[in-house]
Amino acid sequence: MTSEKVSCLIIGSGPAGYTAAIYASRAGLNPVLYQGAQPGGQLTITTEVDNFPGYPDGVTGPEMMIQFENQARRFGTDIRYGMITEVDFTSYPHKVIVDGKKEIIAESVIVSTGASAKWLGIEGEERLNGHGVSACAVCDGFFFRGQDVVVVGAGDTAAEEASYLAKLARKVYLLVRRDEMRASKIMQKRLETLPNVEILWNTETVKLNGEHGLESVEVRNNKTGEETVLNATGFFVAIGHKPNTDIFKGYLNMDETGYIQTIPGSSCTNIKGVFACGDAQDNVYRQAVTAAGTGCMAALDAERFLMEHEVEVMLEESAS
Template sequence: MTSEKVSCLIIGSGPAGYTAAIYASRAGLNPVLYQGGQPGGQLTITTEVDNYPGYPDGITGPEMMINFEKQAKRFGTDIRYGLATEVDFTSYPHKVIIDGKKEIIADSVIVSTGASAKWLGIDGEERLNGRGVSACAVCDGFFFRGQDVVIVGAGDTAAEEASYLAKLCRKVYLLVRRDEMRASKIMQKRVEMLPNIEILWNTETVKLNGEEDLESVVVKNNKTGEETVLDVSGFFVAIGHKPNTDIFKGYLHMDETGYIQTIKGSSCTNIKGVFACGDAQDNVYRQAVTAAGTGCMAALDAERFLMEHEVEVIMEEASA
């Protein structure tokens, strides 16, 4: 196995990783960034992005990530293809294995591996992703203003996104698989009070219809077996996200769902020299702009850590 020593290693791309790279490069940390299994992150499967500041006419997700990557390269970031497959944070400097065959020894590590939306796995879901199918109502709800849409889910996120869509859309069907919701009582009450939200209990999605764009959704009552066709142009999945943090388990503190826990007001984890940013540690906002903000924090925290560590080493050498 080959080995390489770096000052700052960034694991994962997307708004958080690329922003961390921009700041780390400008600070002279000579960062190396491995893009991960989905270079550019979730935005690469998003069509129009209208809510990121600085793009008055909007931009597509893939175009935005190309711009982020170009900017990071402009300042000298070493951007590479590759997936982190294993880490060892038991000693310092930290060790990260890339693609199971290369060892990176890093003085600082920025984790920006993101999170992946959970999908239903039904017919038409992947094909129509970005063409009527979405996993983020806040990101894409604007495009369905005045239209009829479906949202799937029963937790607080689904209730919150249904309420958000109700402000924009003519009709919102909320599909709940059981005869009750998991959402908090106050969130359920909010949904029930909105006149243009119709909750379909004991209802599951069968398939999505449409060639170029979503045209309708076939749903089934799992008690009676009766199928119904809903003529809608939007289909939102709100059944949760899974943070891409499995390789860090046992090293970094996480919540019960796998989101990395950081020290309040920083990107610092429980391991010195390891920082987390973006959707790998944010289970609340999950927006491109907030991910970029935490990427900036991570680079600044890493720079501060490396400076302090260098001073400590110099002091140790002087007292030896």
């Protein structure tokens, strides 16, 4: 197995990873960035982005990520295809395996592997993703002003998405598989006060219809078996996200769902020299702009760590 030493390794290539790369490059850290299985992250499956500052006319997700990548390259980031398949954070410097065949010895590691939305796996869902189907109401709700939309889920996230959409859409159908919700009581009370939100209990989605965009949603009552067609142009899946952090388990502190825990006010993890940013550690905001902000934090934290570590090494050498 070949081996390579790097000063700063960035794992992941969404807004967080590319922003970290821009800052790390400008700081002279000579970062190496591995793009992972989905170069550009979740934004590459987002059609229109209208809420990122600096794009007054909007931009497509893939176009934005290409621009982020080009900016990182301009400052000297070594951007590579490849998947990190294994890590070893038990000693310093850190060891990382790429595609099972190359070892990277890294003095600092920035984890920006993001999170993936959980999907239902029903007919039409993948085909219409970005064309009426979404996993983020805050990101895409604006495009459905005055229209009828459907939200799927029973937890706080689903309740929040439905409440947010109620301010924009004409009608919001909230599909709940059981006869009760997991959402907090206060969130459920809030839903009850919204006149344009209708909760359909014991209801599951069967199929999404539409050629070039969503036109209707076929649902079934799992108690009676009755099927209904809801005319809607927006379909929001709010059944949760899964952070892409499995390979770090056993090394980095995480919450019960796998989000990496960082020291408040920083991107620092429980392992020295390892930093986390973006949706891999943010289970609250999950926006491109907040991901970019934490990417900046991670690069600055890594720069500070490397400077302090260099001073420590110099002091140890002078003492000996």
